[in-house]
Amino acid sequence: MNKITPEQLKERLDQEELTILDVRTEDKFEIGHLKHPNAKNINVFKERIFALEKEKDGIELPFSPEHEVIVTCTSGNSATRCTEILAEHGYKVTVLEGGMVNWNKVNK
Numbered sequence: 001m002n003k004i005t006p007e008q009l010k011e012r013l014d015q016e017e018l019t020i021l022d023v024r025t026e027d028k029f030e031i032g033h034l035k036h037p038n039a040k041n042i043n044v045f046k047e048r049i050f051a052l053e054k055e056k057d058g059i060e061l062p063f064s065p066e067h068e069v070i071v072t073c074t075s076g077n078s079a080t081r082c083t084e085i086l087a088e089h090g091y092k093v094t095v096l097e098g099g100m101v102n103w104n105k106v107n108k
Contacts, residue, residue, distance in 0.1 A: 001084060006106040009103070017038040017039075023073050033100070052089055069091065071083045
């Protein structure tokens with residue numbers, strides 16, 4: 001599984017635009033998500049991604065499998081599981097280590 005630290009993500013965001021997939025609830029996402037001028041944030045609740053395990057097909061996601069997506073949540077646990085599922089379905093995904101907790105510690 002591909003992983004990225006908050007420091008590495010910040011370096012990449014300073015150079016290029018990246019899609020950030022936040023798998024927390026919409027309420028948590030609205031309270032605070034990853035902020036950077038080059039971060040294109042998408043919010044898809046983890047249960048929708050978990051459904052891929054059962055349904056395999058027919059789940060529409062707002063990003064393409066070929067486009068790299070950085071997956072985050074609060075602490076990294078749900079994001080890790082979502083990254084595994086998405087990778088199994090051919091998506092190019094990387095998990096943010098420690099989730100938003102670690103991002104916020106490093107990027108105050």
